[in-house]
Amino acid sequence: MRISIYAAGLLAAACVAVLGGCKPADDAPHAAAHAAVLPKPAVVQVAQVVTPSAPASPALTPAAQVGAKLFFDPSLSGSGKMSCATCHDPNHAYAPANNLSVQLGGKDGKQPGTRAVPTLMYKEYTNAYSDTFENPDMISAPGPGGGLTWDGRANTIAEQAAIPLLAPNEMAADSKAAVVDAVRRGVHAEAFRQAYGANVFDDTERAFSLVGAALQAFQVEDRSFHPYSSKFDRYRTNKVGGALTDAELRGLRVFLDPNKGNCMACHLIGGGNDGSQDMTSDYSFAAIGVPRNREIPANADPKYFDLGLCGPLRTDHRPGRDKGAKETCGMFKTPVLRNVATRQAFMHNGVFHALEDVVRFYNTRDTAPQTWYPSDGKGRVNKYDDLPAQYRANLDEQMPLDQRRAGSKTPMTDAETQDLIAFLKTLTDGFVPPANAAQPANTVANAAAEFAAEHGAHAVKSK
Numbered sequence: 001m002r003i004s005i006y007a008a009g010l011l012a013a014a015c016v017a018v019l020g021g022c023k024p025a026d027d028a029p030h031a032a033a034h035a036a037v038l039p040k041p042a043v044v045q046v047a048q049v050v051t052p053s054a055p056a057s058p059a060l061t062p063a064a065q066v067g068a069k070l071f072f073d074p075s076l077s078g079s080g081k082m083s084c085a086t087c088h089d090p091n092h093a094y095a096p097a098n099n100l101s102v103q104l105g106g107k108d109g110k111q112p113g114t115r116a117v118p119t120l121m122y123k124e125y126t127n128a129y130s131d132t133f134e135n136p137d138m139i140s141a142p143g144p145g146g147g148l149t150w151d152g153r154a155n156t157i158a159e160q161a162a163i164p165l166l167a168p169n170e171m172a173a174d175s176k177a178a179v180v181d182a183v184r185r186g187v188h189a190e191a192f193r194q195a196y197g198a199n200v201f202d203d204t205e206r207a208f209s210l211v212g213a214a215l216q217a218f219q220v221e222d223r224s225f226h227p228y229s230s231k232f233d234r235y236r237t238n239k240v241g242g243a244l245t246d247a248e249l250r251g252l253r254v255f256l257d258p259n260k261g262n263c264m265a266c267h268l269i270g271g272g273n274d275g276s277q278d279m280t281s282d283y284s285f286a287a288i289g290v291p292r293n294r295e296i297p298a299n300a301d302p303k304y305f306d307l308g309l310c311g312p313l314r315t316d317h318r319p320g321r322d323k324g325a326k327e328t329c330g331m332f333k334t335p336v337l338r339n340v341a342t343r344q345a346f347m348h349n350g351v352f353h354a355l356e357d358v359v360r361f362y363n364t365r366d367t368a369p370q371t372w373y374p375s376d377g378k379g380r381v382n383k384y385d386d387l388p389a390q391y392r393a394n395l396d397e398q399m400p401l402d403q404r405r406a407g408s409k410t411p412m413t414d415a416e417t418q419d420l421i422a423f424l425k426t427l428t429d430g431f432v433p434p435a436n437a438a439q440p441a442n443t444v445a446n447a448a449a450e451f452a453a454e455h456g457a458h459a460v461k462s463k
Contacts, residue, residue: 069188078107131144145285151313158209230428255420286331286332
């Protein structure tokens, strides 16, 4: 996505003007609305906890209540030991609690995955996948966007929930019928009937789909999945305690600057899908050529490549068989950046384990490729080693990944990268302002307007 500084200012101003009336003003800590319906901790890997400082959820519907129970229930897995919360820990922004590039699952709990497990937070505004997705920035041309998972192959949260339930290297249930049988024989059977009817188990296919629907209801209704309780949320709504430090404010400017971080180009701040605001993703797909992660066992096969939209897990964009598929190879979903500083594995393949490394990669992928990619015996760097040469035309060329010459000046200075990291940390939920916090002197709109005044409200030419 390409965007002008002027557009960034308008989006930021809209964020301030509109969102003040969209988010709860109640700053009370999150009451554990669904804690009462969780299974006993003795049989659950993850404790009964929720994201701190989220506004209390309204009373959950029966579907969401049973969904909460199922989310923490290991009996749905083939091993009887793995629940959704095993990989999506509420104490870690509904992402893994460890720094493994891929998580271990399967009936023996030892089978490695092929991709990093993403957070489940802030998914409620994700639209279904489309090859001609209308980008919420209202500027970019339609292109691949939407959908859940790294390759967008699930159109709803319910569809996404079904994937790990049946994947042999994840929860590894034998079949849909096995999942339904586990619910029918388990302690949540009556709650499931109350939510979906006395005869819900008569039709296995429908009952399985309703397991996904219940998990979706929980994730949509319970505010621990979208608390909007970060420092940035206080800042953008001009609430007490939201004043950014000088470093954080400089980092926001780097985030917006199309000649620096240019994060705004894909990690959208401003109006989004269906009235959403500041989701920090435009839901688009991009190929950025991250290094091959040799810690993933599947990558031991030199012929194996995870190409995102064109496979291997997604099967409807096959090069040479499906029209336009070749142009999508290497593209992965743009994740939300909310709570990014809490993550311990980054990118679709978990190749990075520190936020600083991610920012440094964006800044120096082209200027110092030897830092990120292997070299042969003659010192020649094998750049883009996880993307076959025939698909490298798909690489995004937006700043800071503009494929500039090795050894040239980086888009950001070291100080600017540190400022950017400081800003990204303000996106972490659960922020508690100091007792003597003052009203913020700056707003998002002011920051964008000041930057535009300094640099000129010029548009950046689209590709």
